[in-house]
Amino acid sequence: MFFQIVHISGTTVYCICAILLWWINRVPRTNPGAGWWAGAILAAAVSRALLFALDGAGDPRTVLFAYGLFSGLEKTLLALGIVRFLKLPAGERWVRTAAGLFGGGLVLAWLSPALPLWTLRAALAGFNLGMLAFVAIACLRHCPADTGPWLRVAAFFSGLLALHWATAFPLIEAFPGWRVTGLALGTVLVLVQYLALLACVLRQFQQRLMDAESKALDLAYFDPLTGLNNKNYLSKLFEQALVLATRPHHLVAVCYIDLDNFKPINDSAGHKAGDMVLQEVAQRLKSCIRSTDISARIGGDEFVVVATQLEQPDQVERIASKLLERLSADIHIGGATYPLGASIGISLYPQHGDTLSSLIDAADTAMYQVKSTHKNGYALYDQSEPPERAAAAG
CATH class of the missing domain: 1.20.1070 (Rhopdopsin 7-helix transmembrane proteins)
Structure with missing residues (x-):
């Protein structure tokens, strides 16, 4: 059996x-x-x-x-x-x-x-x-x-x-x-x-x-061309940055970066060269920000850097100056040299806004203040000053 x-x-x-x-x-x-x-x-x-x-x-x-x-x-x-x-x-x-x-x-x-x-x-x-x-x-x-x-x-x-x-x-x-x-x-x-x-x-x-x-x-969260965060992920990371900013004497700065002289590169050398330039820009951004900062690509040649755990407002200028120096250096790709520059607008939390959207809008306004003057510079958002009279440093 x-x-x-x-x-x-x-x-x-x-x-x-x-x-x-x-x-x-x-x-x-x-x-x-x-x-x-x-x-x-x-x-x-x-x-x-x-x-x-x-x-x-x-x-x-x-x-x-x-x-x-x-x-x-x-x-x-x-x-x-x-x-x-x-x-x-x-x-x-x-x-x-x-x-x-x-x-x-x-x-x-x-x-x-x-x-x-x-x-x-x-x-x-x-x-x-x-x-x-x-x-x-x-x-x-x-x-x-x-x-x-x-x-x-x-x-x-x-x-x-x-x-x-x-x-x-x-x-x-x-x-x-x-x-x-x-x-x-x-x-x-x-x-x-x-x-x-x-x-x-x-x-x-x-x-x-x-x-x-x-x-x-x-x-969903990363830019496939540059490997940087995209705007969706930037929003999530920004919430964590605000938690750190609630600590006493800590600030958060949003730097809105628009590349100067990028369109002529695309027009003269082609989109492939343009893509390689953007990839080089992304690497430069990664190399000059701190481990606590956030970098993201939010448009064609537009980038955002969120600097966290800042104790003094003048730290923002040092960060912006370093970004400008790195992004203004010529880019060498495939035997060709491409001159580049950057217009950087800066906004601070909580002085200029308490949401990422409002801070990006303020930094974007400051960036256009730089564009309207001489480009290749940076400016802190100043709501009381009209764009045509904004002072661009650097």
């Missing part, structure tokens, strides 16, 4: 695993190993069903041949799935060659009554042991990071199964009662092995989702 329970439960669980792996394999861009493993565990279910159906009702040689044929097919598909999963093209030729030799030898042993039954058993045990050892070694040597520990679990149980096949037939010969116990043990080991492989595929799905989410966040 226990023999029948082991067969029926094992075959049923194998079929469920095969369905799960086949279903997962239908998902676009799934690692192809899942499809091979679905076929492998289905072959294991068929071998188990054949052993149950033919046991005691047919020639032992035929029973062992039928069982061995599908058991060997299962190990072959398992190994090919590992080869595809780990992208090991050299291993596929070895697996196919070994499977072909095993299949031919199995048929020859079955069709040759003069050969003792143990030759069939030895061929089956030797082939399965070799395939499982290959799977275990390949998993351990080429385990990708995105599978987590699950591929190592599969390798461990593949090694246990290899040991199981190495000892199964000798133990059955010595202890006939081991036949049922060994079958139950093998069922459990195979089940854990395939569940670990299923977990590897699901872990890759999880990693894909995390990577997609990270990429989506990059697209």
